[in-house]
Amino acid sequence: MLKIDQKCPQHEILVIGGGVIGMNIAFRLAKEGREVALIEPNDLGMGASYGNAGTISDYATIPVGTPNVLRNLPNLFLNRNSPLSVRYRTLPSLLPWLLEFTYQSLPAQAESNAERIGRLLSGASNMWQELSAELGASQHLHKRGCLYLYESEKAFAAAKYDERLRRENGVEVEAITAQEVLVHEPNLQSFEGGAHYFPNATSIDDPGAVMKIFAQNLAELGVTIYPTSAVSIDDSSEKNVKVFCKDQTLEASKVIIAAGAYSKPLAKSVGENVRLDTERGYHLEFDMDTPPVSRPVCSAKRGFYASPMRGRLRIAGTVELGGLSLPKVERRLKVLERGAREMFPELGEPSRSWFGFRPSMPDSVPVIRSSKRNKNVIMAFGHGHIGITLAPATAQIVSNIVSANH
Ligand SMILES: Cc1cc2nc3c(=O)[nH]c(=O)nc-3n(C[C@H](O)[C@H](O)[C@H](O)COP(=O)(O)OP(=O)(O)OC[C@H]3O[C@@H](n4cnc5c(N)ncnc54)[C@H](O)[C@@H]3O)c2cc1C
Numbered sequence: 287m288l289k290i291d292q293k294c295p296q297h298e299i300l301v302i303g304g305g306v307i308g309m310n311i312a313f314r315l316a317k318e319g320r321e322v323a324l325i326e327p328n329d330l331g332m333g334a335s336y337g338n339a340g341t342i343s344d345y346a347t348i349p350v351g352t353p354n355v356l357r358n359l360p361n362l363f364l365n366r367n368s369p370l371s372v373r374y375r376t377l378p379s380l381l382p383w384l385l386e387f388t389y390q391s392l393p394a395q396a397e398s399n400a401e402r403i404g405r406l407l408s409g410a411s412n413m414w415q416e417l418s419a420e421l422g423a424s425q426h427l428h429k430r431g432c433l434y435l436y437e438s439e440k441a442f443a444a445a446k447y448d449e450r451l452r453r454e455n456g457v458e459v460e461a462i463t464a465q466e467v468l469v470h471e472p473n474l475q476s477f478e479g480g481a482h483y484f485p486n487a488t489s490i491d492d493p494g495a496v497m498k499i500f501a502q503n504l505a506e507l508g509v510t511i512y513p514t515s516a517v518s519i520d521d522s523s524e525k526n527v528k529v530f531c532k533d534q535t536l537e538a539s540k541v542i543i544a545a546g547a548y549s550k551p552l553a554k555s556v557g558e559n560v561r562l563d564t565e566r567g568y569h570l571e572f573d574m575d576t577p578p579v580s581r582p583v584c585s586a587k588r589g590f591y592a593s594p595m596r597g598r599l600r601i602a603g604t605v606e607l608g609g610l611s612l613p614k615v616e617r618r619l620k621v622l623e624r625g626a627r628e629m630f631p632e633l634g635e636p637s638r639s640w641f642g643f644r645p646s647m648p649d650s651v652p653v654i655r656s657s658k659r660n661k662n663v664i665m666a667f668g669h670g671h672i673g674i675t676l677a678p679a680t681a682q683i684v685s686n687i688v689s690a691n692h
Pocket of ligand 1: 302303304305306307308325326327328329330331332333334335336337338339340341342343514515516517544545546547548549566567568569602603604642643644645667668669670671672673674675676
């Protein structure tokens with residue numbers, strides 16, 4: 287039960303961060319009968335969890351860092367139109383992440399990371415089906431498959447590596463020709479190369495709407511929301527953990543750090559030096575009644591998904607290394623728009639744009655565990671490109687940790 291103490295409200299569980307990860311954890315624990323509060327300074331679910339491509343990508347076992355990416359890194363960095371860009375003034379602070387990323391891209395590391403990601407991803411689609419039924423959000427989930435286009439013979443041949451890693455990690459994937467792609471999606475332009483088709487992939491047609499449904503469920507379950515920012519954590523007592531916020535102090539038996547790309551200083555305050563940084567991402571939306579594709583289509587060379595959403599097409603992706611404080615770069619949106627027009631020449635003007643922060647680890651494997659110093663502080667962040675996909679699995683792991691530590 288929530289104890290009312292004027293100076294320091296106390297809770298059983300305190301979740302820091304109201305993105306898909308924090309909300310899914312709060313939802314799961316409240317459903318299990320625990321008393322839960324959540325700290326979030328902005329509207330719930332409006333960070334990366336709003337702006338993504340909406341794929342439940344249980345096929346995404348390939349880490350961002352692989353030998354192929356490592357080989358292409360100079361090209362990717364030097365080409366102004368490439369899907370990867372760097373804000374050079376942030377290089378000094380990025381360097382430790384980049385060095386670790388380089389190491390994690392070596393063959394043995396990449397294979398081991400793919401295996402770890404594959405283990406987390408197995409069952410993600412089924413977990414989302416169950417979760418959406420519980421939330422009352424099933425109408426937003428569609429099992430229509432997903433396509434990954436490799437738009438040259440060379441790129442398609444290089445993707446054999448990805449195909450092998452996917453198969454080895456339990457993913458059902460069909461390697462198909464460019465002509466076969468056009469049978470699935472006749473509005474795409476013809477291209478060279480081929481594609482990977484994931485026939486069982488599921489996607490969400492409106493991530494923002496699903497985040498709102500999450501928020502409604504938390505209200506109905508009686509989860510207390512504190513509209514403030516957590517600044518640091520005092521874990522010196524085994525009994526109760528203190529969270530210092532901007533304007534008040536809160537206490538809880540268990541604290542979950544789920545503040546996405548902003549989790550690093552909070553983890554540091556409990557002695558955890560995690561190599562978390564951000565891969566900034568962008569989206570453009572084009573309003574229309576019927577999007578030109580019927581399932582998410584990823585253009586590997588352009589580094590974005592064209593995702594059909596309710597009443598619009600969302601072009602979402604690309605990676606910009608540049609930290610949390612610099613503003614968005616209009617040129618990156620232009621790169622996205624140019625790529626979208628190459629794929630769909632009939633597009634009109636974009637209706638809106640967005641940019642935000644993926645919480646990214648150099649090995650692409652999220653951090654989901656108790657802190658080493660105090661088992662009552664649990665970390666759940668660093669989901670990179672697959673945080674929507676892994677939200678239910680993460681909530682389940684956190685729930686298991688909470689039960690085991692009780
Ligand atoms: C362009 C793009 C496309 C993507 N496509 C996909 C996709 O198709 N499929 C997929 O699975 N994933 C995708 N992702 C990744 C996915 O969106 C993220 O991994 C996921 O949303 C991360 O969720 P989160 O809850 O950790 O972070 P967020 O959604 O960013 O939430 C973190 C929350 O913490 C809050 N916060 C920050 N600091 C504090 C503090 N000090 N105190 C309290 N609260 C705080 C923030 O306000 C925010 O609401 C994509 C990401 C991008 C950018």
